[in-house]
Amino acid sequence: MKKIIITICLLATATTLFAQSKEDTTLIKNFRLDFAVPDMPAFKMLGTNPSNILRPSSPQALSLMISEIGGGDGFVLPKSFAAELAPYILMKSGSLTLEDYDKNSQLYNLRLSLGTSRNPENSTTTDVSIGFRTTLIDKGDLKNDQQYRRHIYKLLADKGELKDKYQAEYLTNNNLNIQDVAQSEVKLTSMNEYINKKIEDYEANFDYRLDTLKQGFKERNWNKQKLDVALAMLGSSPDSLTENIEFNKFSLWSTYGAPVGTNGQILLGFNYNYFTNDSIEYGITSLTSRFYGGSNSYKGFGEIQVKRNENLKSNFFYLALGGEINIKDGIWANISAGLERNWTDNNSYFVSHFDLRFTIPEDIKLF
Amino acid sequence: MKTIEFNPNGEALKVSFKFSGFLLASYTYTLWEAESNHKVVYEKGNNQNPQDDTYQLPMPLKANDGRLIQLRTEFIAQDPSNVKNYTISAEVYQGSNLLGSAKDEGGNTGSAQSSLIFIKMETL
Numbered sequence: 428m429k430k431i432i433i434t435i436c437l438l439a440t441a442t443t444l445f446a447q448s449k450e451d452t453t454l455i456k457n458f459r460l461d462f463a464v465p466d467m468p469a470f471k472m473l474g475t476n477p478s479n480i481l482r483p484s485s486p487q488a489l490s491l492m493i494s495e496i497g498g499g500d501g502f503v504l505p506k507s508f509a510a511e512l513a514p515y516i517l518m519k520s521g522s523l524t525l526e527d528y529d530k531n532s533q534l535y536n537l538r539l540s541l542g543t544s545r546n547p548e549n550s551t552t553t554d555v556s557i558g559f560r561t562t563l564i565d566k567g568d569l570k571n572d573q574q575y576r577r578h579i580y581k582l583l584a585d586k587g588e589l590k591d592k593y594q595a596e597y598l599t600n601n602n603l604n605i606q607d608v609a610q611s612e613v614k615l616t617s618m619n620e621y622i623n624k625k626i627e628d629y630e631a632n633f634d635y636r637l638d639t640l641k642q643g644f645k646e647r648n649w650n651k652q653k654l655d656v657a658l659a660m661l662g663s664s665p666d667s668l669t670e671n672i673e674f675n676k677f678s679l680w681s682t683y684g685a686p687v688g689t690n691g692q693i694l695l696g697f698n699y700n701y702f703t704n705d706s707i708e709y710g711i712t713s714l715t716s717r718f719y720g721g722s723n724s725y726k727g728f729g730e731i732q733v734k735r736n737e738n739l740k741s742n743f744f745y746l747a748l749g750g751e752i753n754i755k756d757g758i759w760a761n762i763s764a765g766l767e768r769n770w771t772d773n774n775s776y777f778v779s780h781f782d783l784r785f786t787i788p789e790d791i792k793l794f
Numbered sequence: 795m796k797t798i799e800f801n802p803n804g805e806a807l808k809v810s811f812k813f814s815g816f817l818l819a820s821y822t823y824t825l826w827e828a829e830s831n832h833k834v835v836y837e838k839g840n841n842q843n844p845q846d847d848t849y850q851l852p853m854p855l856k857a858n859d860g861r862l863i864q865l866r867t868e869f870i871a872q873d874p875s876n877v878k879n880y881t882i883s884a885e886v887y888q889g890s891n892l893l894g895s896a897k898d899e900g901g902n903t904g905s906a907q908s909s910l911i912f913i914k915m916e917t918l
Contacts, residue, residue, distance in 0.1 A: 516876040520876075520879070521814065521815050521877060521880065522814050523816045523877050524813065524814045524841075525813070525816065525817065526844050570872050570873060576818060580820050583820035583840070583868040583870070584840065584868070586868045586906070587820055587821060587867070587868045588838070591822055591824070598831050605862060605864070606829055609864075609914070615910075634906065637905075
């Protein structure tokens, strides 16, 4: 636990240093909403958590997860690590139009994740996982919100018309025609300075309205309707060489999230795992329900899961409580503890889980 | 300022506005009379539907000689963390032939941004 706390403190400090002089929240630097970093299919495949629900969330260009923090006495190292990226976003970049997004929002939401985990019992065996996920429904995403768009279009249109009005005023006051101004850099700069000075008050008010709109949306929409589907596969290698990896586990998830009142969210998840090797093949099916309560930054949750393991011919029941905290812009901690019971063998186990999730902070741009 | 030449005896002229870089953009389009502050056309629009961002220049074609196209755009990038650059362009067509275009390119900031493009029309 001490190591976990040290890690959180170091990460929080690093983020503060990156973000210094960017604390002015009255100006919108960025429109990405810092909702919770989602679970990653590749990370789930590593089996670091008994819960088989894959939490849906809005896509992030790049996010990271680490878990099972431990290691040497002098430094803290994660035993499991996964990264997720969105290939369509990286490929289209500046050529993307609003129409492209509206027609291909599912491609935009397509994410690829890669994970790796060291076997805790020896230092040589490595698990490697690859996952794909897309979001079919995301009513919590600002980019899809038509009401938000209408507000923004109206604000921008008002600003444009106001500029045209002051442009006409400048031309009249200076006895110039627009052609003289358009072909002279000096006159054009002078006109723009006049217009910008005239709309300074509007500009400040515009940024304030924009900021308010974004923050209000963020608090209201963290729990809106979402549907994610994902696929992943897991391979194991007896050493660190990729050619020796044998893929022996395949997994499918579907998770639906819906609001419960203004401060609650319920998730309903389905997961099927298929295991195969030279001697055996079998499936494990899970149905999970998780309830979140709280706000975007602090949430608690309760979870119930039933699982059927065909190999063991056993039914499992998992009950857990946990929480999710936004430690700092771009850093999330997820902690849970619960009881897993094998109804067939009448055995029960206490299980706990902790992971850290990272995404690019809202006020930092890497690209 | 870009100058684009056209055939006064050719097909109809049209101007088309394009916005890339994942933007929400509202614009005003003004067609100024030659050497004058008289507005021949003044239109407002946004990039929600690209199909309605194309405008035909008035007839007769010769009357457009010396006129000035102005595109003023106010915009916000929707996802500046991921989509880092924008391009706003005004393209002039005679029939289906692209005669020329003027563009404004830059980096997305995530806050409100502006763009101003001028094109002067002249007969061949």
